[in-house]
Amino acid sequence: MSDSFIIAIHFGRSYSGYAFSLTAREAEIDPMVKYWGAEVGQKTVKTPTCILFDEHEEFMSFGYEAQRYYHRMRGEEARHKFFFQSFKMSLYGRKLHDGVTIPAASGKPMKALKVFTEALRFMKDDALKTINSSSGKVFNQSDFCWVLTVPAIWDPSAKQFMRRAATQAGIVTEGKEDWLVIALEPEAALMWCRKLPADGFIAENQGEVSLDQSPGTQYIVVNCGGGTIDVTVHEVLDGGALRELHKGSGNNMGGQSVDRKFKEFLKEIFGDALWEKYEREHPGELQKMMYEFTFSKRHDDEAEISCPYNLTELAKESGRDMERFFEGVRGASWDKGSIQISKQRMRSFFSDSLRGITNCLKEILRKDFHIDYILLVGGYSESETLRRHVINQFKGQCKVLCPVRAQEAILLGAVIFGTNPALVASRKSAFTYGVKTTRNFDPSKHREDKKFTTDTGDLCGDVFKMLVEIDGDVGWTETREFSFTPNNPTQTTMSFSFFRTERNNPQYVDDWGVEEIGSVKVSMPNTTRGRDRRVKLEIKFDL
Numbered sequence: 001m002s003d004s005f006i007i008a009i010h011f012g013r014s015y016s017g018y019a020f021s022l023t024a025r026e027a028e029i030d031p032m033v034k035y036w037g038a039e040v041g042q043k044t045v046k047t048p049t050c051i052l053f054d055e056h057e058e059f060m061s062f063g064y065e066a067q068r069y070y071h072r073m074r075g076e077e078a079r080h081k082f083f084f085q086s087f088k089m090s091l092y093g094r095k096l097h098d099g100v101t102i103p104a105a106s107g108k109p110m111k112a113l114k115v116f117t118e119a120l121r122f123m124k125d126d127a128l129k130t131i132n133s134s135s136g137k138v139f140n141q142s143d144f145c146w147v148l149t150v151p152a153i154w155d156p157s158a159k160q161f162m163r164r165a166a167t168q169a170g171i172v173t174e175g176k177e178d179w180l181v182i183a184l185e186p187e188a189a190l191m192w193c194r195k196l197p198a199d200g201f202i203a204e205n206q207g208e209v210s211l212d213q214s215p216g217t218q219y220i221v222v223n224c225g226g227g228t229i230d231v232t233v234h235e236v237l238d239g240g241a242l243r244e245l246h247k248g249s250g251n252n253m254g255g256q257s258v259d260r261k262f263k264e265f266l267k268e269i270f271g272d273a274l275w276e277k278y279e280r281e282h283p284g285e286l287q288k289m290m291y292e293f294t295f296s297k298r299h300d301d302e303a304e305i306s307c308p309y310n311l312t313e314l315a316k317e318s319g320r321d322m323e324r325f326f327e328g329v330r331g332a333s334w335d336k337g338s339i340q341i342s343k344q345r346m347r348s349f350f351s352d353s354l355r356g357i358t359n360c361l362k363e364i365l366r367k368d369f370h371i372d373y374i375l376l377v378g379g380y381s382e383s384e385t386l387r388r389h390v391i392n393q394f395k396g397q398c399k400v401l402c403p404v405r406a407q408e409a410i411l412l413g414a415v416i417f418g419t420n421p422a423l424v425a426s427r428k429s430a431f432t433y434g435v436k437t438t439r440n441f442d443p444s445k446h447r448e449d450k451k452f453t454t455d456t457g458d459l460c461g462d463v464f465k466m467l468v469e470i471d472g473d474v475g476w477t478e479t480r481e482f483s484f485t486p487n488n489p490t491q492t493t494m495s496f497s498f499f500r501t502e503r504n505n506p507q508y509v510d511d512w513g514v515e516e517i518g519s520v521k522v523s524m525p526n527t528t529r530g531r532d533r534r535v536k537l538e539i540k541f542d543l
Contacts, residue, residue: 005020005021005022005023005139005143005144005145006020006021006029006031006144006145006146006147006415006418006419007019007020007124007127007131007144007145007146007147008020008031008146008147008148008149008183008188008411008414008415008417008418009120009123009124009127009146009147009148009149009414010046010149010185010188010410010411010414011049011088011119011148011149012046012049012088012225012226012227012379013049013086013088013089013225013226013227013228013254013256014048014049014086014226014227014255014256014379015044015046015047015048015049015226015379015407016046016047016048016049016063016119016123017033017034017036017045017046017047017411018033018034018123018126018127018411019031019032019033019034019408019411019412019414019415020032020127020130020131020144020415021415021418021419022131022135029415029416029419031411031412031415031416033045033408033411033412034126034127034130036063036064037064039064039065039068040064040068042064045407045408045411046407046411047062047063047064048063048064048066048067048085049063049085049086049087049088049119050062050063050064050066050067050070050083050084050085051066051083051084051085051087051115051118051119051122052066052069052070052081052082052083052084053081053082053083053104053110053118054081054082055080055081055082057082057110057114059118059121059122060081062118062119062122062123066083067085067284067287070083070105070283070284071283071284071285071287072284078105078106079106080106081104081106082104082106082108082110083104083105083106084102084104084105084110084115085105086226086227086256087102087112087115087116087119088227089227089228089252089256090102090112091112091154091158091161091162092151092154092158092227092228092252093155093252094155094158095155095157096112096155096157096158096160096161097157098111098113098164099111100112100113102115105283112161113161113164113165113168116161116162116165117165117168117169118169120148120165120166120169120171121169121170124141124146124169124170124171128140128141141170141171141172142173142176142179144179145179145181145418146166146171146172146179146180146181146418147180147181147182147183147188147414147415147417147418148162148163148166148171148180148181148182148183149182149183149184149185149188149410149411149414150162150182150183150184150185151184151185151223151225151228151230151248151250152184152185152186152187152223152230152231152232152247152248152249152250153228153230153231153248153249153250153251156430156431159182162182163177163180163182166180167180181417181418181421183414183417183418183421184230184232184248185223185225185230185378185410186221186222186223186230186231186232186248186377187221187232187234187242187413187417187424188409188410188411188413188414188416188417189221189223189375189377189378189403189409189410189413190219190221190232190234190242190375190413191413191414191416191417191423192377192403192405192408192409192410192412192413192416193211193221193375193377193401193403193409193413194211194213195416196210196211196403197210198210199404200403200404200405201401201402201403201404202387202401202402202403202404202406211373211375211401212372212373213236213240214236215236215237215238216235216236217235217236217372217373218233218234218235218236218245218369218370218371218372218373219233219234219235219371219372219373219374219375220232220233220361220364220365220371220373220374220375220398221233221234221375221377222357222360222361222374222375222376222377222378222381222390223250223377223378223410224254224255224357224376224377224378224379224380224381224383224386225254225255225378225379225380226254226255226256226379226380227252227254227255227256228250228251228252228253228254229250229251229252229253229254229353229356229357229360230248230250230378231248231249231250231360231361231364232244232246232248233245233246233364233369233371234424237425240423241422241423241424241425242423242424242425243424243425243426243473244424244426244427244428244473245369245428246364246367246369246428247427247428247429247430247471248430249360249363249364250360251356251360253352253353253355253356253357254353254378254380255294255297255353255379255380255383257352257353257356258297258349258350258353258380258383259290259293259294261348261349261350261351261352262290262293262297262349265329265332265341265345265349266339268329268332269325269326269329269332269339270311270314270315270325271325274314274315274318277314278310278311278314281310282308282310282311285308285309285310285311286308288308289305289306289308289311292305292306293305296341296346297346297349297350297383297385298382298383298384299384299385300343300346300347300383300384300385300388301343301346302340302341302342302343302346303340303341303346304335304338304339304340304341305338305339305341306337306338306339307322307334307337307338307339312337322334330345331344331345331346331348332345346385347385350383350385350386350389353386354385354386354389357386357389357390358389358390358393361374361390361393361394365394365397371397371398372398372399373398373399373400373401374390374394374398374399374400374401375401375402375403376390376400376401376402376406377402377403377406377409377410378406378407378409378410379406379407381402381406382406382407387400387402421476422476422477424476425475425476426473426474426475426476426478427473427474427476428471428472428473428474429468429469429470429471429472429473429474429541430470431470431500431501431502432466432468432469432470432500432501432502432503432504432505432506433466433467433468433498433499433500433541434464434465434466434467434498434499434500434501434506434509434514435464435465435467435482435496435497435498435499435537436462436463436464436465436496436497436499436509437463437465437484438459438460438461438463438487439459439460439463440457440458440459440460441457441458441459441460442460446460447460447508450462450463450508454487454488455488455489456487456488456489456531459487462508462509462510463507463508463509464499464505464506464507464508464509464511464514465482466505467480467482467498467539468480468541469504469505470501470502470503470504474541478540478541479538479539479540480538480539480540480541481536481537481538481539482536482537482539483534483535483536483537484496484534484535484537485531485532485533485534485535486524486531486533486535487531488531489527489530489531490527490530491524491527492523492524492525492527493521493522493523493524494521494522494524494535495519495520495521495522496519496520496521496522496537497509497516497518497519498516498517498518498519499514499515499516499517500514500515500517501513501514501515522535
């Protein structure tokens with residue numbers, strides 16, 4: 001992997017993209033990004049997280065193209081297709097397996113693994129096409145180290161799910177699994193922020209402040225995405241590497257919660273029946289309206305949103321003058337084809353999200369840390385309302401910074417992370433992990449119902465042997481070794497069953513809050529030494 005180039009893929013709730021580097025690893029990395037949207041008159045560093053399949057579940061298109069095709073469809077044709085948008089959030093807070101399905105816009109289900117696999121396959125193919133076209137060389141997927149970003153608060157099963165999808169998409173092949181690096185989104189963003197000069201940050205009530213990187217400096221990184229608020233805490237070590245001080249935390253109060261409040265506001269204006277009919281019959285037009293709102297919510301000011309043609313027509317069909325829809329609706333007015341929203345009403349759309357961000361940060365700042373910086377990254381952090389709120393809440397405790405290219409920070413930083421994942425020296429374990437084992441039975445310690453008898457005496461079964469404790473430090477390249485002996489002298493296999501829990505150190509594997517996550521069998525056919533045999537278990541934790 002040391003000689004490879006880097007491609008980093010970032011799947012966002014609303015928008016996705018990739019960046020790459022063809023620079024030798026020992027040189028200064030200057031990531032390049034793919035620009036999207038020429039077919040719709042745009043030039044953006046990300047494309048909508050939308051994917052379209054035909055009625056046979058065969059891939060058709062991704063991003064702006066999928067959005068455009070689907071929104072041109074009418075009635076029966078659209079109902080037979082499988083269109084997914086913002087599908088990343090389908091992995092949030094769920095126990096995942098290969099059979100899990102997610103609903104398309106039509107309500108029809110498809111296996112989530114296929115949706116994510118085909119999305120990653122498109123990104124892989126498009127990245128190679130872009131690089132080959134611009135470089136004049138011919139690369140294939142095996143020439144690159146691939147970095148896939150995921151939220152820090154995702155369950156480990158979701159991260160493993162993404163690994164399976166990447167493997168099925170042909171990004172990595174058997175025997176080269178280590179060429180796929182999973183990067184936590186806030187950590188990737190921090191890599192980008194660490195290389196920025198003072199003018200690389202938005203100067204807002206702070207003056208020009210660059211990022212101190214001396215040993216002992218502590219950062220909270222808040223990834224403000226469309227779906228989630230994702231928070232990590234790191235400290236700079238001697239030599240410049242980082243160690244995680246607090247396991248990833250956050251909530252699902254990202255930018256989508258502001259969008260949801262805006263839609264509730266529109267429903268308040270037009271009424272439930274009319275609005276639901278509009279949502280159902282004109283999804284493409286609604287998407288354009290939400291895109292316009294996305295730009296409006298970046299500014300802490302009143303907003304003017306163009307009222308789409310079909311929404312106006314539906315309002316006319318009701319027999320009411322447009323102005324009457326706005327009567328009694330706080331902070332709303334009608335002005336020559338536009339919906340006017342007052343500054344105070346715009347701010348109200350952010351209230352739940354800002355409360356969620358504030359509570360999350362306060363919880364961390366109450367702990368025994370000495371935080372120097374809060375770094376706001378992600379597309380949602382481009383909101384002036386959000387940035388000012390965080391500055392006002394915490395300016396007396398630490399410096400609040402936001403990079404100028406906040407939306408790109410994860411993508412660009414992921415390329416840097418791919419060159420040297422050991423830049424994050426250690427992470428906190430989200431769970432206590434253990435393995436089922438046996439002990440010599442001790443009536444003063446063990447439950448009677450766990451006792452069983454062998455030729456060598458009484459043993460206690462189902463004992464939870466801790467491998468790593470929740471919130472414990474686990475090094476990037478660290479491998480932990482454990483040794484086990486057979487219960488019986490004639491034993492020819494040894495089974496290892498692995499468990500996890502949010503408890504510190506349970507006694508038995510069937511205690512409350514303990515769940516099995518996998519198992520493996522080891523063959524040991526030579527029994528000549530009886531119980532005087534040992535199996536060495538080496539475990540590397542991919543956190």
